[in-house]
Amino acid sequence: MENYIENLNWRYATKKFNPEKKLSEDEVQSLLKSIQLSASSYGLQPYEVFVISDEETKAKLKPAAWNQSQLTDASHVFVFAGLKKIDENYLDAYLDNISKIRDIQIQDLSGLKNMLTTNIVEQPEANQKTWAQKQAYIALGNLLSAAAHLKIDTCPMEGFDAQKFDEILGINETNLTSAVIATAGFRSEEDQMQHAKKVRKQKEELFHII
């Protein structure tokens, strides 16, 4: 566990990546696996993830993220796009997946379907969108931890224009919208932030032990 905590201490929001250093295919696959295995409410995974190493696409995204250099210097850009709305079709595909993987008759999942219809599908659309994005943030957390474990640098970012990202990714007329992004690669030796002391709330401020 000490190593696990050390890796979390090692990570920081990388401001300057080394543009020469790229993630290997194995590293990318490990990161994808950690995202895929993330917990989500009912396991609904109400998001999709764009994994971008194409230089041209990264260059197009950069101005929509206040020209932050990470967009083009980092090896990969991960865009977590949340569902805008969870409809019955989505639910059916999810139930179908459970039915196949766990070898359960679809009619035996009707109780689950009714509950999810009430708790999610019938909720106001704005709530569904927020809920989907929160689930994406769990996956973002997983990506950051897994990357730290592999000594891969990351920078999670909310400073981008979601509408422009959606247009560039060609999802603006779909049920997806960009929720949060993370760049991943390797820190530049020049990034002074790697030497800055980590700032966190003291335990007494952050936790209430009952």
Added chain:
Amino acid sequence: MENYIENLNWRYATKKFNPEKKLSEDEVQSLLKSIQLSASSYGLQPYEVFVISDEETKAKLKPAAWNQSQLTDASHVFVFAGLKKIDENYLDAYLDNISKIRDIQIQDLSGLKNMLTTNIVEQPEANQKTWAQKQAYIALGNLLSAAAHLKIDTCPMEGFDAQKFDEILGINETNLTSAVIATAGFRSEEDQMQHAKKVRKQKEELFHII
């Protein structure tokens, strides 16, 4: 990394905990450290976490979480409470912390303060609350991963009455509100869900490689 992924595969949303098995103090401290080191937007950590092993408090919370047995059977209940509003005082305490830890004059942080005032403090209160909760979900993700690494079982839960939780925790008239919870402890041998195959979207459905 194989071990890391194996641990993520090992974890599942535990439905039935063994009420006899408790987390050790060392285990609790490791989990707290993983939460404390979580990334958050600008490092603002706009949440506090209630870490509850007191049986009486757990029993009080249980009916406010649809009587789910995890509340009392699990060793610990973690309640992530997000800030409702980020005000100037909160910002000042945050900047003060940076100033002390990094030995920077507070006036040299005025650019950062102005940016955070525009980007966060001056945003509509509802947006601030949602934003704070999203940050808490990153920390939730970290808790789940760290627990899996320690072979500690968890169950993240959204099915609870936040208002009742706030009352029981005595925070209903404060700037905090319960956002999401996780129970932690050790699975009961009787929990059949530990044998169920993990259901996840296929990589082709979840990822767009560009």
